[in-house]
Amino acid sequence: MTTLITDTRTVFSRELRPVLRDPFTIIFSMVQPLVFLALFAPLLPGADALQWFVPGIIVMSCLFASSMTGSNLLFEIQTGSHERMLVTPLRRPALLIGRALKEIVPMFAQAALIVAVCVPFGFRFNLAGALLGLVVLATFCIGLGALSYTLALAAKNQEWLFWTVQQTLIFPLLLLAGVLLPIENGPGWLRALAKGNPLSYVVDAERSLFNGDIWTSATVSGVVAAAAVAALGLWAGVRAMRRSD
Amino acid sequence: MIETRGLTKHFKDVRAVDGIDLTVAPGELVALLGPNGAGKSTTLRMLTTLIPPSSGTARVAGFDVVRQQREVRLRIGYIGQGNGAGHSQRGRDELISQGRAYGLSVRDARTRAGRLVDSLGLAEVADRRVSSLSGGQRRRLDIAMGLIHAPELLFLDEPSTGLDPQNRANLQEHILALRAEHETTIVLTTHYLDEADSMAERVIVIDHGRIVADDSPARLKAEHVGDRIVLGFDAETEAARAASTLAAYDPGREGTRLTITTQGAPRRVPGMLDDLRAAGHPAAEVEVIRPTLDDVFLKLTGRSLREGGAAQEPANSTDELVEV
Numbered sequence: 279m280t281t282l283i284t285d286t287r288t289v290f291s292r293e294l295r296p297v298l299r300d301p302f303t304i305i306f307s308m309v310q311p312l313v314f315l316a317l318f319a320p321l322l323p324g325a326d327a328l329q330w331f332v333p334g335i336i337v338m339s340c341l342f343a344s345s346m347t348g349s350n351l352l353f354e355i356q357t358g359s360h361e362r363m364l365v366t367p368l369r370r371p372a373l374l375i376g377r378a379l380k381e382i383v384p385m386f387a388q389a390a391l392i393v394a395v396c397v398p399f400g401f402r403f404n405l406a407g408a409l410l411g412l413v414v415l416a417t418f419c420i421g422l423g424a425l426s427y428t429l430a431l432a433a434k435n436q437e438w439l440f441w442t443v444q445q446t447l448i449f450p451l452l453l454l455a456g457v458l459l460p461i462e463n464g465p466g467w468l469r470a471l472a473k474g475n476p477l478s479y480v481v482d483a484e485r486s487l488f489n490g491d492i493w494t495s496a497t498v499s500g501v502v503a504a505a506a507v508a509a510l511g512l513w514a515g516v517r518a519m520r521r522s523d
Numbered sequence: 524m525i526e527t528r529g530l531t532k533h534f535k536d537v538r539a540v541d542g543i544d545l546t547v548a549p550g551e552l553v554a555l556l557g558p559n560g561a562g563k564s565t566t567l568r569m570l571t572t573l574i575p576p577s578s579g580t581a582r583v584a585g586f587d588v589v590r591q592q593r594e595v596r597l598r599i600g601y602i603g604q605g606n607g608a609g610h611s612q613r614g615r616d617e618l619i620s621q622g623r624a625y626g627l628s629v630r631d632a633r634t635r636a637g638r639l640v641d642s643l644g645l646a647e648v649a650d651r652r653v654s655s656l657s658g659g660q661r662r663r664l665d666i667a668m669g670l671i672h673a674p675e676l677l678f679l680d681e682p683s684t685g686l687d688p689q690n691r692a693n694l695q696e697h698i699l700a701l702r703a704e705h706e707t708t709i710v711l712t713t714h715y716l717d718e719a720d721s722m723a724e725r726v727i728v729i730d731h732g733r734i735v736a737d738d739s740p741a742r743l744k745a746e747h748v749g750d751r752i753v754l755g756f757d758a759e760t761e762a763a764r765a766a767s768t769l770a771a772y773d774p775g776r777e778g779t780r781l782t783i784t785t786q787g788a789p790r791r792v793p794g795m796l797d798d799l800r801a802a803g804h805p806a807a808e809v810e811v812i813r814p815t816l817d818d819v820f821l822k823l824t825g826r827s828l829r830e831g832g833a834a835q836e837p838a839n840s841t842d843e844l845v846e847v
Binding site: 279280284285288291292295296299353354356357358359361362363364365366367368520 | 571572573575593596597599601603604605606607608609610611612613616617620621623624625626665668
């Protein structure tokens with residue numbers, strides 16, 4: 279018999295297979311944040327800029343990747359294979375989680391690469407904290423991936439709509455989370471907006487966890503924010519699948 | 524196998540499906556026939572759990588399509604209008620993951636995939652990217668996808684649309700062979716008349732979201748249209764006299780031609796010809812026109828399927844047949 283876990287594995291491995299058969303695209307996309315890191319990090323003031331910046335970069339690449347979850351789906355909605363999968367007994371959350379994980383897992387390989395490159399330049403991290411940080415990040419990204427999936431279902435035959443909404447939302451989400459520059463020195467309204475951004479809490483938690491400060495209020499807030507986004511995404515995604523026609 | 528009561532679906536103001544009562548017994552091969560937009564696909568999408576009905580109920584393979592979706596999904600196969608296999612995937616991979624979705628072990632999924640690949644003539648292309656396959660090959664792959672778990676009930680939505688006649692015939696053969704082998708119950712939608720005619724034992728004609736007829740192709744034709752016998756004579760006077768000889772058949776005359784609508788025409792024609800010869804005005808030519816399902820559709824709805832639902836009269840039809 280199948281379970282949510284086996285269903286998720288079925289969807290995940292189906293999604294990942296074409297990537298593994300043609301790994302060049304993924305290798306190319308893995309190098310991109312390194313370029314970003316090399317050109318941006320030297321501009322940041324302070325000796326421990328990397329400590330602050332590296333967790334943010336890892337969050338950023340996962341954010342971009344999981345927000346793309348719906349883009350492959352758009353094509354499969356048009357060709358008919360998504361409809362075929364909806365008629366199978368695959369559990370609906372597995373369709374969402376499996377597809378989101380396919381975007382996230384390569385990003386974890388990338389995270390390892392980023393960390394490996396940064397250590398010679400003085401980046402220090404706590405392994406247990408970092409691994410826990412990735413779990414929190416994955417939780418958040420499953421939620422975001424599910425929302426991207428929902429957006430694709432809603433946009434269906436209008437690809438431009440998907441991309442417009444995705445691009446419109448992703449940058450405010452990123453900038454208001456203090457990934458690239460610290461929010462603390464910004465004006466009050468900006469800090470207020472950042473407080474309403476669940477990604478802010480995830481980013482703070484990542485920084486704290488990578489540093490080895492595991493049992494902090496930042497971690498708890500990050501876990502809560504990530505879980506809330508995951509729950510919201512799965513709820514919206516399952517609902518959208520039931521209503522799609 | 525299928526039991527619906529008052530099955531209805533409306534999209535905003537449009538009643539796509541308007542109160543369908545349908546019973547399909549195990550082992551039947553049923554064709555839903557109707558023009559585009561008649562509600563065939565919407566009916567199928569409700570029966571396969573893809574969309575919830577607006578009202579009414581449907582039990583498929585013994586389970587309710589709204590409250591027991593998972594049980595329904597486990598027991599049915601569905602081949603939609605699009606391509607079930609992802610275009611960036613390879614056919615065999617897709618077959619195996621489809622098997623896994625139904626809970627087959629990796630080994631069983633692999634074995635069944637291999638068997639289907641062989642029996643559907645896909646051995647050479649199963650390990651290529653789906654996007655590189657021809658339309659016919661992709662369609663056969665879709666059929667294989669729908670069969671990986673050996674469902675007791677198979678739905679096919681417009682299975683042969685977009686295929687050339689040769690591929691279409693090929694596909695029909697595969698579907699019939701499959702049915703003979705596994706005793707699968709099959710429900711398909713089509714707007715190809717010949718397909719419904721040659722494959723299905725039972726044709727359900729749907730128009731404007733309602734069932735307008737439900738019977739075997741032969742009985743539909745006999746009941747709603749009947750055969751036509753056209754007799755030609757050398758002169759109008761002869762035709763007129765022949766008309767009185769055959770008055771019992773209520774023939775219509777148009778110049779030198781008589782048209783008789785009846786049932787079982789091939790058995791009646793020899794007797795008619797004998798009567799005409801005995802009466803001294805033998806027929807010069809004779810033609811028996813068996814009705815098509817399009818004639819049935821025209822009779823029932825006033826529109827021709829062949830013309831894409833437009834209110835047009837086919838060339839071989841007489842005026843009385845157009846009246847509804």
